[in-house]
Amino acid sequence: MNEASGGFISVHGGNIAAPSHHHQEMKRAPDSDQLCTCIRCEDAEGNSTAGAEGEIGCNQFSNQVEPRIRVNHREYRHLLAFIFAIDEINSSPDILPNVTLGYHVYDSCGNVNKATKDVLQILSGHSKTVPNYSCMVRGTVAGFIGDLKSDTTLQMAQLLHLYGYTQISYGARDTLLSDRKMFPNLFRTVPDNEMQYVATVKLLKRLKWNWVGIITSDDEYGEREIQQLSKQLTNHGICIEFKIMVSVKNYRKIPLDLLTSTTEVSRYVSSVHYMDPNNKEIYFKEKGDLPSPLEIVNWITQVEDKNTTHWRHVGHFDGSLPENQQLTLTPQLISWKRDQAPKGRCSAECLPGFRKALREGFHVCCYDCAPCSEGEISTHSDSEICQMCPEDQWPNEAKNICVDKLYEYLSYEKDIMVAFFSASSVIFSAASLCILGIFFWFRSTPIVRANNRNLSFILLFSLMLSFLSVFLFLGHPVDVTCMLQQVFFGIVFTISLSSILAKTIMVFIAFKATRPGSSCRKWVGVKLPNTVLLFGSLIQVMIGVFWLSISPPFQEYDMHSSPGKIMIQCNEGSVIGFYSVLGYMGLLAAVSFVLAFMVRTLPDSFNEAKYITFSMLVFCSVWIAMIPAYLSTRGKYTVAVEIFAILTSSAGILACIFFPKLYILLFKPELNTRKSMLAGRMI
Template sequence: MPSVYHVKNQIFLPNGTNIEKHVGIIDLSAPEGKQLNIRQRLITWKYNTKEVPYSRCSKDCPSGYRRLLQRGKHTCCFDCVQCSEGKISNKIDDQWPNEKKDKCVKKPTEFLSYDRDPVALVLCIISVTSSIITSVILGIFILYQDTPIVKANNCNLSFVLLVSLILSFLCVFLFLGRPVDITCMLRQTAFGIIFSIALSSLLAKTIMVCIAFKATKPGSYWRKWIGIKLHNCVVFFCSFIQVVICICWLSISPPFQEMNTHSSPGKIIIQCNEGSVVAFYAVLGYMGFLAAVSFVVAFLARKLPNSFNEAKFITFSMLIFCNVWISFIPAYMSIMGKNTVIIEILAILASSFGIVGCLFFPKLYIILLRPDMNSKKHLLRL
């Protein structure tokens, strides 16, 4: 039950007797923080002094310092040493000691911000510019879809590839700004599925080039595959496998936002934890598998007649793609913070633009600058 207690000061007199003096009360019914009421000026300490005594060996440590016990001595005997790096508060982890180590200040946060990082603005401009260029190329191909140069390289697959490349440029925006759970889940799965569609389209293009060349021979077995929508099956099946991997990833251990307070002293890195590292590298590994198969098939078909010379350009584009992502993995593993996001964005932009440049710029040159070469007669002569 609420009670009131008296606080007594026991004073030992020189003649061996002692007296008790009332110096305060403890009122348990009082509000929090006002339950103890002590009149310090009435307290008499040992040696008949009114000052609060220090420990016999050492004085209290000043702000920014901590006690270091002296070996072999009583606990009241200690040295004062400056607080260790990062040691001042153990209640919350979003604060950090100032330079004097006598006050807590907020830790700065680090992520790829639109406002604070000029590199984010540069990446936005590159992403938007690249997507606009790819959209213009798509418009030109739609406008000239009845011309031989577009027909010879399967215009439907070209459209699918260009749309997936536009989306790959735009998915960069999922990596910019302060990460949250939804963007963490979308950024890896979105670019994984989009790139798988692009690589599946390239693989289907290469397969169709090989089949088209073999079907030109009289009595060829491959002639019957021309009328079948084989390329649609290749794109759907290869992309579907990546979709299944991403669904399993999101179902079992999805990515999430993480406050990393340990990697970099003095700051909080707001980043995406990939959840399942195995699933993350499974997505990258499957993309690498598609790129490797496309590269091998295109390399074997590179010496076909020039009417079907798209295999050469696919070989170069896959060479760039593989080099970019092989370089990405060690770079991604060796850095931390927002630099990992920058590296991944650069890998997406470089590999996407490598495909656009190698595969479509030569065709644009013929369509826009050399229309005389964009004829069936010229292609057959080649």
Template sequence: MGNQSTKQGIQGSVHGAYKFRVMKQEELATNIKLNNYIKEIKYSYSEHVPFFDENGEHINQYKIINKVFINELTRLDLDVGNFTSWASEDQQFQINSQAIMWKDNKVPVSLCSEHCLPGSRRRPRSTKYTCCYDCVLCSEREISNITDSMNCMKCPDDQWPNNKKDRCVKKSVEFMSYQDDFLATIFSSVTFLCCTITGLTLGLFIYHWDTPIVKANNRNLSYVLLVSIMLSFLCVFLFLGRPIDITCKLRVTSFGVIFSVAVSSLLAKSIMVFIAFKATRPGSSWRKWMGVKLPNSVMCVCSLVQVIICVTWLSISPPFQDEDIHSFQGKIIIQCNEGSVFGFYSVLGYMGLLAAVSFITVFLARTLPDSFNEAKYITFSMLVFCSVWIAMIPAYLSTKGKYMVAVEIFAIIASSAGLLGCIFFPKYYVILFRPDNNRKQILLGVKQKH
């Protein structure tokens, strides 16, 4: 009786069934008894016959109405589609989007954020709504190529994002190129000019080999010095063009050895200047050191030390071609890696040591008579050398890429030109423009007047 009365009570309220809220399946599961009764509910008075299925879900066909308010008193209802619950999934929802009338003819957006274009990604806001987010640009080395991307993709090491950050493009390759680099053209032209001047000076000294100004202070050392300066200029071409392993190995080592020969020649000249005037005193013990053996020995021994340093460097950790992909955006820098930084600075440090010893030697010879004395010229040349290379070190450490190579080239050209100008141009001037002074008696007279 209890079950029957309950059933009759529910059937008695059939006319108000439309007021019931259809519960979800998981909610109905909490009240199995009520669900069993709902399955049996039927409408008998409506032209439509909605009913509940076996899961207690309301089955019917619904119209989709577009309500358009023309003014405050007038409303227009447009039938723009329908929803049929018993149809297949692809046929349940049908709508004619062309028939819908939107306010101000603008389709409302169901998101609280704009779409994130390619090149950016979504960043969720601190809200519970997933449709609310911010659009942030991809980082430097990342791209996104779809709309509303959740994550950005990183480009390969040899590629870089384009300006829109929606695709990766190949990085440009940079080095001191003969074809495309204006600096390389300038350095090549200056080097060629300096080599030509050095070669003409060497030819002029050989042509006037028997004159007093050429014979002064060992002309053989002057020839060696001029050849070394010319080769130092030619070393510049090892720094130009695309670096490869062999040019990286020869760059600093070849210049280090050649320039050490040049500075060793100056050191030998400085020593001979000092000994020559010490040996002029009667009974001086310095006379036994006169001759060509001492300067040749000084030059060979000092140069041999640099050769040993370079060979050790090349044997343990030689320079090699390297690619710098991180220093510049969108560029791959082709450069030479020194291998052993200690070896690199050992070569430069030894050249500086030779220059310092030469400077000290000529400083001691500064008070000697001026006849055939190159002390002041060697002093100026060593000052130029030291100034250039001391300034080169911080400039070298603070630059990258091809500008680092440009600093090295400038230091080589400036120091070599300093040696050539300070030591040989005064003699060059006498040979070409004052040949009447290129005699022993005249030179002695001129020096005595000073």
């Protein structure tokens, strides 16, 4: 980022000041075609001495030192371009008609004192330097072009501002010169360093470097450059390993490793306001600089070939374009030492899906890569933090993008459990229907008529509905199915339990009524069991209606219980209502179990109490075991636990109560007689 020394030019009589080369001073008066050239002489170490007028005499060196002449070709081209431009303007009848431009060229030699003296010389005339006086014979100074360096340009601007002269710099990039209050008459054909810093940061980001060093000139400009560039780099997470300030004299002593593979930016403009060959308007911006794009150049030094250096365009930067289009770079054109790009990093790059984890006691650019936490992603390399995915999304396996969460419920298409539950429900409901048909066919036989056949028909029909209620729990839950699931199952299963309770009470009363003088005889008949059935079922219906009226179940999306999944489930709405339904069924089962257990030793003709005892034992065992399993599972597995309990308890009642009678009806018809029952031969 070092600026070379240069020259400046004044324009008078309609005259302009322009740049000169690095090592020559040229003067041309507007009425003269002669060009005077003063050659700078250097010793073997590159030292030079300037005369009072900027002219350099080679005899100032010792006779023992062989002087040499060296011309800076870039600055010489600047001078030729300026002379060509002046000649074109003067020869054109359309540009500045009736005005002839002349110029004086001075070489500042990159020296602030000499630049100041040369400005005073131009303002005073060409004889003596007299501040605040002009001894020019003809022509008027119109303005100054120069200088190339920021420090000499700054010194010139402070002096010329006092006299109101316009100054145009063609190389000064110091951001201090952008202050329009301090330097309202200063313009530049190059952007200030701020844009160059932005371009540098973007270039480093593109190369994925975050561990760099800064080399700049050992002067006031270099100090400001280090401060401003360091701030830009630090703000973008780029660490600075070293800061080196060197003088121009010691520039050649910088280690070669620090000079190779350097990228510079250069720009070439020719006027204040014009249309370039690409039909783009060029103008001075608010800060007094041109909106010039920066060319990214790869400087290549070949040590084997006498340290020759050449450059190659590898990209450009245009701050006027949108953010994502400002930098254009062709990395394959860059020539690196040993054909290998430098790492430029303290730590390996953290890929998307990871974040930077700072190492304690190390620089911020030295870090480890930690994977993003559950539910978080990082979409770009070297992320400082990971971002949470939206509620309805979840990270993919690489944790670099969010994808839609999977919906989880007991699906007919995806879950094998649904096929098992569906088949079981159909089989058991069909079995209940078949048994009901068989009992209806044998409805006049003693074994069916014993213990109220109507209760048996109601029990079989309610068990069939219990099996079929399983389908309310399968598939995609909606509000309607959520409301019907628990209430419908609770009512039909309560009818089953009420039927069993009525059967148990009948057995108990029948046993008591056999005793002489028992008052229980008046309860024998169909009125009591029907009343028990109706009253027991009505209570459950009232609980269900109250539950649906106050806080009915509803469909809900649980996005947090299972990572990466949205569980579509039914919320009970009222927990009290849900457990009231289950609790009431448990109460009926417990009463039936206790009564059946008390009369389990009755004569064989009334031994249905034994099977009721077994059926209620199965029911209570299943539902007591279901409660902790129900509370410990989530989503479709909670539903699966309840379905399993429904199927198991219903199947237990069906098997324990009806299979023994079914066996007699189908395989032991000789036992299905009144005589056999009275004789006590019933199984």
